[in-house]
Amino acid sequence: MTNNFDINNTFDPDKENQAPKVSKEVATKLPTPAKGVDHYLRRTDTDPRAAKRAERQVAALFGSSSLFTLIFLVSFVAIPRELKISVPFIGITSAQNLVLGVSFGLAILLIGIGAIHWAKKLMPDVEMVQERKEMKPADAVQEEALDAFRVGATESGVGSRKLIRRTLLGALAMFPLPFVVMLRDLGPAPKGELSKTVWKEDLHIVTDITYAKIRPEDIPVGNLISAMPENILEIQEEDHNLNERGKAAILLVRMRPEDIKSQQGPDWDYQGILAFSKICTHAGCPIALYEQRSHHLLCPCHQSTFDLADSGEPIFGPGARRLPQLAITVDAEGYLVARQGFQEPVGPSFWERGA
Template identity: 45%
Template sequence: MSESKNHPTSTEVGAHTAGELVHADRFPDPGVPEHKPRLTDTDPKAAKRSERIITILFVLSALGTLGTLVAYFAVRPDGTTEGVRLSTVLLGVAMAVSLLGIGVAAIHWAKTLMSNHEYIDERHPTPSSPEVREVAVVALQQGVEDAGLARRGVLKGAAVGALALFPLTVAVPLISSVGNDWNVGKFRHTLWKKGVRLATDPDGRPLKASDLTVGSIAHIIPDVPAEERETEEWITEKAKAIVLLVRLNPEDIRSEQREGASYEGIVAYSKVCTHVGCPVALYEQQTHHLLCPCHQSTFDIADGAKVVFGPARRPLPQLPITVDDEGYLVAEDDFSEPIGPSFWERLK
């Protein structure tokens, strides 16, 4: 079937399109939109008001940095939950003021005082000619003049001061921690030892085997005297010793890390994930799986807490348990191996 003379062929359409591209310079250049001046461009009082606002924001940032240092040195965590919470909140609020002051001031400066003229910068082969470089230098100088750096000394001083002080919020804590104790061997041992009773977290109530039914779980800490729980070291030691206790049917237990480490189907495993140390506390009753909420590492507590999914590479350490003469659950020893993530001095 022959093509109609009234319709162009695909080749003709392609050639026509190519011709349009070649002669695209025939279309008029829309140019730069008309510049609309801001209030600060036409009203000196508005410009001065914006300058004061920006200066105040930079000063607030500097005060926030100083507040961070005060909070870091004056409100140290005292080992209690309330003390840690207060220190964290003060540090966070002060650092937020420091960062937000710089950020909001920079945005407000750019929107109200810096030049907002639009310019066309034609592309040229590199390197640029000396004439173009000279024009670029002039443009940069003009930009500096438009930003008002030379005639706004107070604002410039506030900005430099805020930016110069802010790194102290990070540098001072890092420098002051150089002398901290980095003895990772402390992870080899916890508060658990032979005869220490298992107590519920956080009320510290000793737990009997009869208190648990099949399928029930309990969050466990060592039963220590009340006065010890008030010491500064208690939070650190408690964090290493936290345990999840689960009662299974004895016949469901396929393996343990130590022979006889459970008691009548009750098993106890460290809650500190062996990946990066997050608390493992999500229990799935039907599969006997423990899930770490941070990175989804999954452990089978019916099979020695072996890893069945996720980035963890080691089972959760098991706490060997039994009961004392009064029927209370007690530890027979410390964990079967060091708790938490692997470290360079770990033997296994």
């Protein structure tokens, strides 16, 4: 390790340990070290045995790459696709998937590592200085381009024929307008549907998925129900889409009446049962992370938090508007129904909504 750099910059590419001999012609094209930059010789430059070892290492890397390619090909055929194995950290997984991925990845990774190892250990590593090319073209080239421009301008007469010039500029300015106007065709302009849901007076509230009518005495304090209007399936069928379902989703919670601090309307609850829109007023995610002790409702998308005991007001996060509340009561048979539709649009804000 004593002779691993030379201060006098006497690096000589023709030295004996610079392995293969080359013709004079090629030798003149090999990079030559820059003057005034300290050059450090590598061990592979000075010790032929180290160079030989590096050569073997590179060959081993390339060789193992071929091996992994073979493993890939063999496992593609040999490992049954249904075979499942248990692997630490991963769990039960497909054996073929795992082996194919690992062998393919290693095959290409080893080629890369081998190439870099080769370049670093064995290829010449002289420091070079490359001067920046001048940006300005030669005078003659510049003059030629200007001439071509002048000839063109004269031939077309763009300078003298003002009418042509102006109509051309006008046409070019008009042409992009259709692209702007076509934006109007992105879809029909929303009419009332952003502000309205299917909820209306005396519509039964049913549990989501199981669509059963709900009696208030079946809801204990602390209970949470994801609910829908009773006619949602028919509407879905008619519309061939889930838009109304998306807007009409509500949550029913029951808290002790003395826990309710405020509501969006007088007595919009029924004996402590409150109904709120399930759609976050920020970005419209369905929101049902209800903490029954704090009465906080947390949106999983951006952590907007609403206080259901206090009119559904936002208390944290990007949601700026309160969750709309649905006024509820019971019908003659004792089932929960809506007392009226939502009094404000549900879901995220939109341009025409106003404040």
